[in-house]
Amino acid sequence: MSQEEIPSKSVNPSDACPCGSEKPFAVCCAPVIQGVRPAATAEELMRARFTAHATHAFKFLHESFRGTASKPYVAEENQSGVKWKRLEVHSHETTENPDRSFVDFTAYGEERGEEVVHQERAEFLRTNGSWLYTREVRLGPAPVKSNSPKVGRNDPCPCGSGKKYKHCCLAKA
Numbered sequence: 001m002s003q004e005e006i007p008s009k010s011v012n013p014s015d016a017c018p019c020g021s022e023k024p025f026a027v028c029c030a031p032v033i034q035g036v037r038p039a040a041t042a043e044e045l046m047r048a049r050f051t052a053h054a055t056h057a058f059k060f061l062h063e064s065f066r067g068t069a070s071k072p073y074v075a076e077e078n079q080s081g082v083k084w085k086r087l088e089v090h091s092h093e094t095t096e097n098p099d100r101s102f103v104d105f106t107a108y109g110e111e112r113g114e115e116v117v118h119q120e121r122a123e124f125l126r127t128n129g130s131w132l133y134t135r136e137v138r139l140g141p142a143p144v145k146s147n148s149p150k151v152g153r154n155d156p157c158p159c160g161s162g163k164k165y166k167h168c169c170l171a172k173a
Helices: 042-055 058-063
Strands: 083-094 100-111 114-127 130-139
Touching: 042 058, 042 083, 042 100, 042 114, 042 130
Parallel strands: none
Antiparallel strands: 083 100, 100 114, 114 130
């Protein structure tokens, strides 16, 4: 994105970046969105993409998505009715492959006076030195893992009946 293609909902360069990093916009996401420098990590690209949603920098979103990055950008009217307000990055996981990462995040916004919450685990790939958003791996919160050990079929039923689990509560589970 060139300097002429500043997002339509501009942010004062000295204001805190919409991505929640608490850094000034001018040194946080603006250089990535404006094409001054590529995102150094998948998390940095995720933050820049959130900021692009918040500031309506739709061309950057098009260029940073693997499915559309190689296609010409065509502006569309009313691309989003959500006013994005806040981003929480829960985790940034690298893999054995240094060019593949996952970012687990929650984005908060507002649409027609109602709160919008978008939770996602996203996959990012680095291609030719640039990170690209590739796909949503999971929509919604992370699965809850039980801390208690799993009851075996032949174990005593945890309800205290004295029967084996398979003859008591297993059928009800």
